[in-house]
Amino acid sequence: MSVNPNQVAGMHPNDPTLRSFLEVAPESHFPIQNLPFGIFSTDGDSPRAGVAIGEMVVDLQALESSGLLKTSASNAGASLFARPVLNDFIALGREATTEVRTRVSQLLRHDNPILRDDVALRAKVLHAMTSVKLHMPIAVGGFSDFMLSREHSLNCVDIVGGAAAGQLWRNWTYLPMAYNGRASSVVLSGTPVKRPRGQVLNEGQAAPVYQPTAKLDFELEAAIVVGRGNELGSTVGIAHADAHMFGVVLLNDWSTRDVQAWEAQPLGVFVSKSHRTSISPWIVTFDALEPFRTDGPEQTPPPLAYLNQKGQRNFNVHMQASIKPKDHAKPSVVCRSNLQALYWSFAQQVAHHTSTGCNLMPGDLLATGTVSASGPNAQGCLYEATRDGQQAIALEHGGTRLYLEDGDEVALTAWAQGQGYRVGFGECTGLVTPVDSNKNGAAT
Amino acid sequence: MSVNPNQVAGMHPNDPTLRSFLEVAPESHFPIQNLPFGIFSTDGDSPRAGVAIGEMVVDLQALESSGLLKTSASNAGASLFARPVLNDFIALGREATTEVRTRVSQLLRHDNPILRDDVALRAKVLHAMTSVKLHMPIAVGGFSDFMLSREHSLNCVDIVGGAAAGQLWRNWTYLPMAYNGRASSVVLSGTPVKRPRGQVLNEGQAAPVYQPTAKLDFELEAAIVVGRGNELGSTVGIAHADAHMFGVVLLNDWSTRDVQAWEAQPLGVFVSKSHRTSISPWIVTFDALEPFRTDGPEQTPPPLAYLNQKGQRNFNVHMQASIKPKDHAKPSVVCRSNLQALYWSFAQQVAHHTSTGCNLMPGDLLATGTVSASGPNAQGCLYEATRDGQQAIALEHGGTRLYLEDGDEVALTAWAQGQGYRVGFGECTGLVTPVDSNKNGAAT
Structure with a gap:
C-alpha cells in the first residue's frame, strides 16, 4: 500500500505495451489503452461516472472518495463524478480530462499494487459490466x-x-x-x-x-x-x-x-x-x-x-x-x-x-x-x-x-x-x- | 384584509372592463388583461419569476411566500417561482399556468383590497420596471x-x-x-x-x-x-x-x-x-x-x-x-x-x-x-x-x-x-x- 503511484508513472497511457492487472481479451474494445468514459448505476445507486476496462467498470466517484483520484477535476467543488451526466466534468477541458485518464491508467496497471492488491477497495471501485446499467453519458444541448x-x-x-x-x-x-x-x-x-x-x-x-x-x-x-x-x-x-x-x-x-x-x-x-x-x-x-x-x-x-x-x-x-x-x-x-x-x-x-x-x-x-x-x-x-x-x-x-x-x-x-x-x-x-x-x- | 378573494373572482381575467389599482396607460402593452410572465432580479437578489403590469413587475415568489399564491403550482415542492427560468413552472401545463394568471389578476384588481391597501406587502411584491433587470425567461432546449x-x-x-x-x-x-x-x-x-x-x-x-x-x-x-x-x-x-x-x-x-x-x-x-x-x-x-x-x-x-x-x-x-x-x-x-x-x-x-x-x-x-x-x-x-x-x-x-x-x-x-x-x-x-x-x- 505504500507504493508511490509516481513510481509507475513513467509510461504514457497510450503505450502499446501497457497491461492491466484486470484481464482484457485481445478482441476487447476496452483495453487499458482506451479507458472510455460513461455513466452507469448499480442497483439502488445513483448514476455516476465510470471508465470501461475489459469486462469491468471503474467507479470514478468511488475512486475519488477513496482519495485515489485527486486531480484538478476534484477541486471543482461537489464531485463532478457523482453527477448523472459527464457535462460538468468534460467542460473543464482537455487538460483536466487527460489528467483523470492518465491517473486511472496508472491505477489499473499490472505493476501498480494500490488497487490491484486491495481486495476491499477493488470491491468498492470495480463493477462487472454485466452488473451495471448504462445511462446517457451526456445531456445533449446541441x-x-x-x-x-x-x-x-x-x-x-x-x-x-x-x-x-x-x-x-x-x-x-x-x-x-x-x-x-x-x-x-x-x-x-x-x-x-x-x-x-x-x-x-x-x-x-x-x-x-x-x-x-x-x-x-x-x-x-x-x-x-x-x-x-x-x-x-x-x-x-x-x-x-x-x-x-x-x-x-x-x-x-x-x-x-x-x-x-x-x-x-x-x-x-x-x-x-x-x-x-x-x-x-x-x-x-x-x-x-x-x-x-x-x-x-x-x-x-x-x-x-x-x-x-x-x-x-x-x-x-x-x-x-x-x-x-x-x-x-x-x-x-x-x-x-x-x-x-x-x-x-x-x-x-x-x-x-x-x-x-x-x-x-x-x-x-x-x-x-x-x-x-x-x-x-x-x-x-x-x-x-x-x-x-x-x-x-x-x-x-x-x-x-x-x-x-x-x-x-x-x-x-x-x-x-x-x-x-x-x-x-x-x-x-x-x-x-x-x-x-x-x-x-x-x-x- | 379580511376580504375573501373569491368575492372578486366573478370576472374573467380577459374581461375588457377589468381595471387594476395600479395605473396602466392606455397605450401600455401590459394592462391587467395581459399579465405576461418573465424572469427578473433586483439588486443583490436572485433571478425569479415575475408578471408585468403597466410600469410594474409583480414578484411571484414574494406573492407565494406571503401566502397569497396558493395554487397547484405551489404544491410542486421547492418554489417554482424562485428558479432562474420558467421551465419547471410552465412544464406543469395550461391548467396550472392559467390558475396562476387568474389568481394574479384577482390580486391586481382595483376592487380587491388585499394587495392594494397593504403598503408593506406592496413594497415587497411590486417593483418598478425601471428598477429591475430582466433575464432570459426560459432555458431554450430546442x-x-x-x-x-x-x-x-x-x-x-x-x-x-x-x-x-x-x-x-x-x-x-x-x-x-x-x-x-x-x-x-x-x-x-x-x-x-x-x-x-x-x-x-x-x-x-x-x-x-x-x-x-x-x-x-x-x-x-x-x-x-x-x-x-x-x-x-x-x-x-x-x-x-x-x-x-x-x-x-x-x-x-x-x-x-x-x-x-x-x-x-x-x-x-x-x-x-x-x-x-x-x-x-x-x-x-x-x-x-x-x-x-x-x-x-x-x-x-x-x-x-x-x-x-x-x-x-x-x-x-x-x-x-x-x-x-x-x-x-x-x-x-x-x-x-x-x-x-x-x-x-x-x-x-x-x-x-x-x-x-x-x-x-x-x-x-x-x-x-x-x-x-x-x-x-x-x-x-x-x-x-x-x-x-x-x-x-x-x-x-x-x-x-x-x-x-x-x-x-x-x-x-x-x-x-x-x-x-x-x-x-x-x-x-x-x-x-x-x-x-x-x-x-x-x-x-
Missing part, C-alpha cells in the same frame, strides 16, 4: 449533423440523378456542410426504435398521406462530444479545436427516407430524422485516438485559412454496421467503412461551426454524417446501398433488405486496431419495433 | 424555425427567380415546413449583435472568402414557448396542441444573407443564422391572446387529418419592425405586418413537429419564420424589402437601407388591440455593433 463523406455525398447526388449527378454542390469542397439536428430525441444505444408515422407522397399519387414510414433507414455515423465550450461571439481557430474536443461516440441517425424526400426541400430535413437518434454509451477520448491519426484525403482546393489544418487530420477507425433480423441467430454485416475516408476532419467541424460566432457547449454532439467509403459494401446507409430501395442487398446469413423491417436489430461498431489491442467503441444498437396502434396520431 | 407565411415564401421564391418563381414548393401547402435552429445562441432582447464574419462567395468571384458579412438582416418573427412537453415517440393531436402551448415571444432571427446564400444548398441554413437569435423578455400567454382569435387564410387543399384544425386558427396580432440608425433620434418603422396573415397556425406547428414522434420540451421555441403580409411595407426582413439588397428602402426619418449598418438598432414589437387596451409584447431589440478586431477568426 446536435449538429455534418456531411463529411465525399463518397456519401456523391452517392446521394447519383441516386437523385439529374443535371448535378456526378458532381457535388459548388460549396462542398469549401466548407464542411451541416444542419442542426434535434437534440431532445437523442437516446442511448439499446432504446427500441418504433417505426414512425409521417407525411409521405407515395409514387404516382397527387397528394401526400400520413402513414407508417416504408423506408426506415440507419446511418452509420460518429460524433464529436464537445468538451470545453466557447463563448457566444467567439470563434475557435483550427489550431485550437482539439482543446474543445473531448471524445467520440457512435451515432445512428435513424431516417425515414420517404418522409425525408417529401419534406426536405427547400429548408432541409426536419421531422424525418427528429423521431430518434441513438448514441453509444462509452465516449472514446481523443486522447485514446491520438495514436491512430492518419492523413485524410487531399483537400483540393486548399481550405480557407480558418479551415486549414496542419498535420494529420484524420483517424484510422474501422466502422461497421450490421442487421440482425428477428429470426436470425447472427447479425449480417452490411457496411464496412472507415473514418479515415472522411474528406473533412473533426477539427474542421469545430472551426466551421464556430466561424460566425456560434457558441458550442459541453456535451454538444457534432456528427460526421453517414460514413461511406469507396468500394463494395462501404455505403453507410441502406439509401445508398439499395439506391433508395431499388436494388435489394443480400444479407450474409440469408434474406435481403431494401429498407429496415420490424424486428431488425441494427448494430453499429467501430475500433482502431493497435498492435495486439483494439481501441474500440463498443456498440450502438437499436431494435426496430412495429408502428404503434394509434392510427390517427391524435394522442397527446 | 429551437425550431418554421416558414408559416405564404407571402414571405413567395417573396423568397420571386427574388431567387428561376423556373419556380411565382409558385411555391409542391409540399408547401401540405405541411408547415421548418428546420432546426441553434438553441445555444438564443439571447435576451437588448443583447448587442456583433457583425459576424463568415464564408461568402462574392459576386463574380470563383472562390469564397472569410469576411465580415455585408448582408446582416433581421427577421420579424414570433415563437411559441412550449409549456408541457410530450414523451418521445408520442404525437400531439391537433385538438390537443393548445395544452402544450404556454405563450408567445417576439423573435429576431438575425441572418447573414451572403453566408446563407453560399451555404444553404443542399442541407439548409447553419452558421448563417446560428451566430445570434434574440427573444423578447415577457412571454404573453395564449390565455391572454384567446380573445384575439380570428380566421386564418383558407387552406387549400384542406390539410391532412393530423393537421386539420377546427375553428379560428389565427390571432389578430399587429407586428412591427423598426430601425434606428445611430445618428437618428427616432426609429423608422420598416415593416407593418400581422400574425393573422400566417397560412399555418401555431397549433399546426405543434401537431406537425410531433407527427413522427419527436418530443417537445418545456421552454422549446417554435418560431413562425418571417411574418410578412401582402401590401407595401409588409415584408418582415430586409432581404424581401430590398430584394436582397438590390432596391434601397427609404427610412421615415431620413436615409436609406439595403442591409443593416453598424450602429443600427432594430426593434420588433407586437400587440393585439382590445377595446381601450392593448395586449402587447413589449419590444425585442438589438444594436448592431462592428465586427471585432480578430481578423483571422483564430481566437479560442
Whole structure:
C-alpha cells in the first residue's frame, strides 16, 4: 500500500505495451489503452461516472472518495463524478480530462499494487459490466449533423440523378456542410426504435398521406462530444479545436427516407430524422485516438485559412454496421467503412461551426454524417446501398433488405486496431419495433 | 384584509372592463388583461419569476411566500417561482399556468383590497420596471424555425427567380415546413449583435472568402414557448396542441444573407443564422391572446387529418419592425405586418413537429419564420424589402437601407388591440455593433 503511484508513472497511457492487472481479451474494445468514459448505476445507486476496462467498470466517484483520484477535476467543488451526466466534468477541458485518464491508467496497471492488491477497495471501485446499467453519458444541448463523406455525398447526388449527378454542390469542397439536428430525441444505444408515422407522397399519387414510414433507414455515423465550450461571439481557430474536443461516440441517425424526400426541400430535413437518434454509451477520448491519426484525403482546393489544418487530420477507425433480423441467430454485416475516408476532419467541424460566432457547449454532439467509403459494401446507409430501395442487398446469413423491417436489430461498431489491442467503441444498437396502434396520431 | 378573494373572482381575467389599482396607460402593452410572465432580479437578489403590469413587475415568489399564491403550482415542492427560468413552472401545463394568471389578476384588481391597501406587502411584491433587470425567461432546449407565411415564401421564391418563381414548393401547402435552429445562441432582447464574419462567395468571384458579412438582416418573427412537453415517440393531436402551448415571444432571427446564400444548398441554413437569435423578455400567454382569435387564410387543399384544425386558427396580432440608425433620434418603422396573415397556425406547428414522434420540451421555441403580409411595407426582413439588397428602402426619418449598418438598432414589437387596451409584447431589440478586431477568426 505504500507504493508511490509516481513510481509507475513513467509510461504514457497510450503505450502499446501497457497491461492491466484486470484481464482484457485481445478482441476487447476496452483495453487499458482506451479507458472510455460513461455513466452507469448499480442497483439502488445513483448514476455516476465510470471508465470501461475489459469486462469491468471503474467507479470514478468511488475512486475519488477513496482519495485515489485527486486531480484538478476534484477541486471543482461537489464531485463532478457523482453527477448523472459527464457535462460538468468534460467542460473543464482537455487538460483536466487527460489528467483523470492518465491517473486511472496508472491505477489499473499490472505493476501498480494500490488497487490491484486491495481486495476491499477493488470491491468498492470495480463493477462487472454485466452488473451495471448504462445511462446517457451526456445531456445533449446541441446536435449538429455534418456531411463529411465525399463518397456519401456523391452517392446521394447519383441516386437523385439529374443535371448535378456526378458532381457535388459548388460549396462542398469549401466548407464542411451541416444542419442542426434535434437534440431532445437523442437516446442511448439499446432504446427500441418504433417505426414512425409521417407525411409521405407515395409514387404516382397527387397528394401526400400520413402513414407508417416504408423506408426506415440507419446511418452509420460518429460524433464529436464537445468538451470545453466557447463563448457566444467567439470563434475557435483550427489550431485550437482539439482543446474543445473531448471524445467520440457512435451515432445512428435513424431516417425515414420517404418522409425525408417529401419534406426536405427547400429548408432541409426536419421531422424525418427528429423521431430518434441513438448514441453509444462509452465516449472514446481523443486522447485514446491520438495514436491512430492518419492523413485524410487531399483537400483540393486548399481550405480557407480558418479551415486549414496542419498535420494529420484524420483517424484510422474501422466502422461497421450490421442487421440482425428477428429470426436470425447472427447479425449480417452490411457496411464496412472507415473514418479515415472522411474528406473533412473533426477539427474542421469545430472551426466551421464556430466561424460566425456560434457558441458550442459541453456535451454538444457534432456528427460526421453517414460514413461511406469507396468500394463494395462501404455505403453507410441502406439509401445508398439499395439506391433508395431499388436494388435489394443480400444479407450474409440469408434474406435481403431494401429498407429496415420490424424486428431488425441494427448494430453499429467501430475500433482502431493497435498492435495486439483494439481501441474500440463498443456498440450502438437499436431494435426496430412495429408502428404503434394509434392510427390517427391524435394522442397527446 | 379580511376580504375573501373569491368575492372578486366573478370576472374573467380577459374581461375588457377589468381595471387594476395600479395605473396602466392606455397605450401600455401590459394592462391587467395581459399579465405576461418573465424572469427578473433586483439588486443583490436572485433571478425569479415575475408578471408585468403597466410600469410594474409583480414578484411571484414574494406573492407565494406571503401566502397569497396558493395554487397547484405551489404544491410542486421547492418554489417554482424562485428558479432562474420558467421551465419547471410552465412544464406543469395550461391548467396550472392559467390558475396562476387568474389568481394574479384577482390580486391586481382595483376592487380587491388585499394587495392594494397593504403598503408593506406592496413594497415587497411590486417593483418598478425601471428598477429591475430582466433575464432570459426560459432555458431554450430546442429551437425550431418554421416558414408559416405564404407571402414571405413567395417573396423568397420571386427574388431567387428561376423556373419556380411565382409558385411555391409542391409540399408547401401540405405541411408547415421548418428546420432546426441553434438553441445555444438564443439571447435576451437588448443583447448587442456583433457583425459576424463568415464564408461568402462574392459576386463574380470563383472562390469564397472569410469576411465580415455585408448582408446582416433581421427577421420579424414570433415563437411559441412550449409549456408541457410530450414523451418521445408520442404525437400531439391537433385538438390537443393548445395544452402544450404556454405563450408567445417576439423573435429576431438575425441572418447573414451572403453566408446563407453560399451555404444553404443542399442541407439548409447553419452558421448563417446560428451566430445570434434574440427573444423578447415577457412571454404573453395564449390565455391572454384567446380573445384575439380570428380566421386564418383558407387552406387549400384542406390539410391532412393530423393537421386539420377546427375553428379560428389565427390571432389578430399587429407586428412591427423598426430601425434606428445611430445618428437618428427616432426609429423608422420598416415593416407593418400581422400574425393573422400566417397560412399555418401555431397549433399546426405543434401537431406537425410531433407527427413522427419527436418530443417537445418545456421552454422549446417554435418560431413562425418571417411574418410578412401582402401590401407595401409588409415584408418582415430586409432581404424581401430590398430584394436582397438590390432596391434601397427609404427610412421615415431620413436615409436609406439595403442591409443593416453598424450602429443600427432594430426593434420588433407586437400587440393585439382590445377595446381601450392593448395586449402587447413589449419590444425585442438589438444594436448592431462592428465586427471585432480578430481578423483571422483564430481566437479560442
